[in-house]
Amino acid sequence: MISDDTLLTVSDFSVVYDVDPPVEAVSGVSLELRRGEILGLAGESGCGKTTLAYGIQRLLKPPAVITSGHTVFHDASGEDIDINALDAAQMRAFRWDKVSMVFQGAMNSLNPVAPIGRQLEDVFTTHRPSMPKGERRENAGRLLDTVGVGRDRLRSYPHELSGGMRQRVMIAMAMALRPQLMIMDEPTTALDVLVQREILLQISELREQLGFSVIFITHDLPLLLEISDRIAVMKDGRIVELDTAERIYHGAQHAYTRTLLESFPSLTGDRGDFVRGAEPATAGSASEQTARPDASSTEANA
Amino acid sequence: MTTLDFSHVSKRYHVRGSGDLLAVDDVSFSLTSGQTIALVGQSGSGKSTIAKILTQLEHQTSGEVLLDGEAIPRRGPALRRYRQRVRMVFQDPFASLNPYHTIRHHIERPLRLDKVVPKHEVDDEVHRLLERVRLDAAVIDRRPHELSGGQRQRVAIARALASRPELLIADEPVSMLDVSIRLGVLNLLADLQRQSNLGVLYITHDLATARHFSDEIMVMHRGVIVERGPADDVILDPQHPYTRELRSASPDPDKHFAGRSGMDARS
Incomplete structure (x- = not known):
């Protein structure tokens, strides 16, 4: 790889x-x-x-x-x-x-008043202005499928998704243009x-x-x-x-x-540095x- | 010997629009002085609700919480006395200290309110407490913002110990600290626990520290304790599918690299 x-x-x-x-x-x-x-x-x-x-x-x-x-x-x-x-x-x-970025606390960086589908489409509107509307929508749906959120959530608002799902949406957004x-x-x-x-x-x-x-x-x-x-x-x-x-x-x-x-x-190994009651x-x-x-x-x- | 009994406790929250949420579902356990129990589970599993009920910041919907056989009083001086015996250390040392007050004030306050020592000994006691949490006496007149996260959490621990509690509820006490100082603070808690024969309920999502810090582990999932037992047994030989799932999701480089080269020594 x-x-x-x-x-x-x-x-x-x-x-x-x-x-x-x-x-x-x-x-x-x-x-x-x-x-x-x-x-x-x-x-x-x-x-x-x-x-x-x-x-x-x-x-x-x-x-x-x-x-x-x-x-x-x-x-x-x-x-x-x-x-x-x-x-x-x-x-x-x-x-x-x-180069794209998934920001720290990304799951709180979605726009709370726009459906996530529209926010994904924004990426294409800005960077691929010639892309027709239908294709934008199709791409946004495919991205949501790829990250395991599913295209049926295109119309969802961020607050309707769990933290993990919002984070996946951010990853989908970062992948949108195949960086x-x-x-x-x-x-x-x-x-x-x-x-x-x-x-x-x-x-x-x-x-x-x-x-x-x-x-x-x-x-x-x-x-x-x-x-x-x-x-x-x-x-x-x-x-x-x-x-x-x-x-x-x-x-x-x-x-x-x-x-x-x-x-x-260590989860399963020895105690290592963590010794209970170790002296100061x-x-x-x-x-x-x-x-x-x-x-x-x-x-x-x- | 102090025993805190949590007996068939349930807590139901009303959630507008989506019915009721049973955050804690018929949970029973007891915590005795000298004993360390870890309560692990993912967020939303009900861990913190248990902490809040133990300190009566929330009241249970049903069931009983008993300290040495007596129900926790819901208000008044008796509740104050209870909270003096069962103390809490919070997760966020940046939020749990008052930015306007000095370190001295934070530690003095429980000493004065609970009349732990005569007035003229308060100052000595503050110094003793700082020494116990291994903080330099020079921090005494500083304010929280002048201290590092680790130092602040030590102040929070000193404040919790000031009333000489018998039991300590530590809700994710190190998860907001930088990684290289977490073990130091946990080791400190372990030392203090032994010195004062404290009973400690260590609430965490981190299986590794839970295993090393506590005698016993209780695994919580959706308000129910799904597995409990001696720490090593629960982690090394988990019985419940949820515990297994948690374990295999936790990063474990030892296991990850074990297959790649037989003999290894990290240090």
Whole structure:
């Protein structure tokens, strides 16, 4: 499924929030994403993972400033697109068509006063203005079928759907134009494990069928280990480790990656770090600051 | 020894337009000091309704809640005394502390209201409580916004412990915290539970921490407890189809990678 073909090259990417004092949210990130690959982006709140995801699509607003770096999109047509060099009109045409996004808390980002069918059709009205009305409707219905909501819900309003169904609608919307890359920011965090599992299976299946790449952002490392081909671990704006899921699981190199791994007690295995009645040694406020990585090891490029 | 009995409790909510919702359906269990029970289930299963009934923020439609054999009083000083013995730690440490007040105020208030210690000892007691939850005394005059999520949840725990309760209801106490500090806070709760011989009802959707934190697990589905038993039994050898479904849906990298290479050592 994953080719050696590179889809996206991010090089030396930095974002600063220009407040007082300025905050460097993303510093010198470089990574390559392959066609058809699921790349997990792991890290805790404030590590810069969302800023990075927004930054590479130029979705950031002031006071965020991209201070260095390039993002090059290697289109299926063979053309290389430097995302930072696009003008407003080109950018508008590029977004959603080539790269789409499922936003954090996406299930609350549907318009509450419009039926979901109409919201799906909007995508085509904007990006495929020549498409006839009947075809728009047909496509919207097919998308709902694909994500398991079913076309009989075209006329439903968001409040008539469960959280899981709304999230699927958002995924359908992100898939509408057959993008080559979908960026998903905590797409299942607000959902139950059962619904989460269904949606993850669906994303994997669709990826098999349609061959798009995914950047999957979450703090849930066990989940990433199961679904990702490779995982990038972010801390303080830097990628501290980037490797295949298997190698991260078996032999994480960076202390912070190991801390993250140990933060999740194993469901069926040993107790690991979680020892009932353990004495203060590890449990104290110190753990709030554990694993500040030695600043020397900073970047890991694939 | 304190025992809280939840006996054949049901709670029915009226939902406008779609009839009644039976959120809790004939649930019985008891919680004794020194015992840790996890209550797991997906959202909407009725977990939090049970927490609300235990603290009498909601009243049951039928059934009884008994503390050492006596029904929970519905109002007045007797209800206050009950709530002093059965305390709650909430999910969201960003919402459960008052942004206008200092940490000192938060912890002092139950001490004064419940007259836990004589007035002149209140200050010492606040410091002792902060020490118990391993917070630096320097936070005492700060306000919640100056603290991290983990620190705030420690304040919430200190506040719950201030009245020297015998039982603690912890409703998703770590799910809003950053992952690398969750275990620290849970370990702290486990230590405090042992030190004070607390009975803890740990409400969560996370099977892994439920298994490691508690002696027993109760699995709730649509208002009914479908399975209960010793923690390891319920997770490692689930009997009810719903428990099995929950288990197989939970991410479990150990199992995921187990087939790929025989011997592995994560650390």
